[in-house]
Amino acid sequence: MLELMTSVLCGSIIISGFLAIRLSSTMAAMVSGGLAGLFAALCYLLLGAPDVAMTEASIGSGLSTLIFLYALRRTTGAEN
Amino acid sequence: MAEHLVIVAAILILLGVLFGVLRLVLGRTVVDRVIAVDMLTVVSISLIALYAHVADRFIYLDVALVYGVLSFLAVLAVARFLERGL
Numbered sequence: 091m092l093e094l095m096t097s098v099l100c101g102s103i104i105i106s107g108f109l110a111i112r113l114s115s116t117m118a119a120m121v122s123g124g125l126a127g128l129f130a131a132l133c134y135l136l137l138g139a140p141d142v143a144m145t146e147a148s149i150g151s152g153l154s155t156l157i158f159l160y161a162l163r164r165t166t167g168a169e170n
Numbered sequence: 171m172a173e174h175l176v177i178v179a180a181i182l183i184l185l186g187v188l189f190g191v192l193r194l195v196l197g198r199t200v201v202d203r204v205i206a207v208d209m210l211t212v213v214s215i216s217l218i219a220l221y222a223h224v225a226d227r228f229i230y231l232d233v234a235l236v237y238g239v240l241s242f243l244a245v246l247a248v249a250r251f252l253e254r255g256l
Contacts, residue, residue, distance in 0.1 A: 091180055098188070099187070102187060121204055121207050124207065124244060128214060131233075131237070132217060135233055140233050144233050144236050144237075147233070147236060147237045152240030152241065152243060156247055159248065163251065
């Protein structure tokens with residue numbers, strides 16, 4: 091069961107990363123990139139590293155999405 | 171009985187992950203994808219809690235706590251950005 095769960099999560103990381111590359115909307119691509127970090131944190135936890143999982147969840151999924159949002163707002167504001 | 175319940179919960183969580191990723195792939199608008207990410211966050215928190223029970227290591231519940239707070243903040247920021255810009 092653990093192997094099946096880890097396999098599903100690793101497949102979800104691949105799908106999320108592919109979507110982050112291929113989606114045309116910047117917002118959706120950013121959300122997909124944050125989701126890849128979220129699934130990576132789950133994989134770290136299932137493989138037995140809870141501290142790495144906590145750091146990945148806070149930095150990779152939370153903080154980087156906020157920084158991307160801030161950068162998107164600044165750059166699109168400069169255009170208009 | 172208890173281990174059957176654990177297996178049923180694991181199957182439900184797997185189905186939740188599969189359908190959430192399906193909505194993320196098929197989603198037409200950005201809002202669909204944001205809602206799918208929010209649902210996947212909730213499913214992930216339940217997966218962490220289930221694994222903390224199965225592995226009998228309750229330090230994992232702290233990870234679920236941090237996870238819940240930060241992903242809630244991220245989804246909140248995205249929703250506010252979609253509405254009227256950060």
